[in-house]
Amino acid sequence: MQNTRITESPSLYRHIEQMSTEDIVQHINEEDHKVAPAVKAALPAITALINAAAPLLAAGGRVFYLGAGTSGRLGVLDASECPPTYGVDAGIINGLMAGGDAALRFGIEDAEDSYETGWQDLQANNVHPGDFVIGIAASGTTPYVVGALRECRKHNIATGCIVCNPGAPVAAEADYPIEVITGPEFITGSTRMKSGTAQKMVLNMISTALMIRLGRVSDNRMVYMQITNQKLTDRGTRMLMEAAGISDYEKARALLQLHGSVQEALNNL
Incomplete structure (x- = not known):
């Protein structure tokens, strides 16, 4: 060749x-x-x-x-x-x-x-x-x-x-x-x-x-992204609020930090 x-x-x-x-x-x-x-x-x-x-x-x-x-x-x-x-x-x-x-x-x-x-x-x-x-x-x-x-x-x-x-x-x-x-x-x-x-x-x-x-994306969202800084924490919190219908920002943020990712938080609701 x-x-x-x-x-x-x-x-x-x-x-x-x-x-x-x-x-x-x-x-x-x-x-x-x-x-x-x-x-x-x-x-x-x-x-x-x-x-x-x-x-x-x-x-x-x-x-x-x-x-x-x-x-x-x-x-x-x-x-x-x-x-x-x-x-x-x-x-x-x-x-x-x-x-x-x-x-x-x-x-x-x-x-x-x-x-x-x-x-x-x-x-x-x-x-x-x-x-x-x-x-x-x-x-x-x-x-x-x-x-x-x-x-x-x-x-x-x-x-x-x-x-x-x-x-x-x-x-x-x-x-x-x-x-x-x-x-x-x-x-x-x-x-x-x-x-x-x-x-x-x-x-x-x-x-x-x-x-x-591999299932690491849901819709168009990075639902398994690592929550490692303030920007990503905020992004994940808002993603979780939208996906789960949670109106309370602090509640969603606490759930996200507890479970480590948007998807895991959704799985445990």
Whole structure:
């Protein structure tokens, strides 16, 4: 399978350093407008991945995001937001990245060059056939991700991926590949821009849909969100008042704090 690295293609813009600030931000915005249609074109593949992963989660399995650089950071970000938003255990959606936690803040670019360490990181988390592994790599060539997905296939672990080049090696190793072709970046090869935006959008879809399928959303509300600050306490209190027909704010607030989430409070009325 040929890998066409569109993400490395020359920018459509020349002599960017000579542009006015107004022109720079206008052209970046013009490029950003290309992202949503590219994601839309990938919706069937995104749907297929979610439908494959959801039964595994419902049966007690886990999702692992695996990436390097911007892609890895986006996976860690999405995973870290699931517990406070949906009240799930931290181990349900996991983000792993080349170079470990230190790479979240500092560029450890050569950490992605090993075909072995991605699988080693998964093994350290006791990955098994009941789990689902999603490789994230804008280029679609990252050895850290390619090697991990290849080993997952050998061990009967279902996999997906999010890449931004067609015919990429990462996609060839994935059972449920998602290709979001966003085109050349405004700064040539700077995949933290359109590619990163596309990956963030797809990750939002995957985790949100999985949490909905797990019953962590009622109507359009985050009824299992963690009540960890004043803003969320107020939001949860008002949600509970509306859902249960409680007119007394302080009563609803006390019930929410007693049971820890809107849904648990509703379950115990």
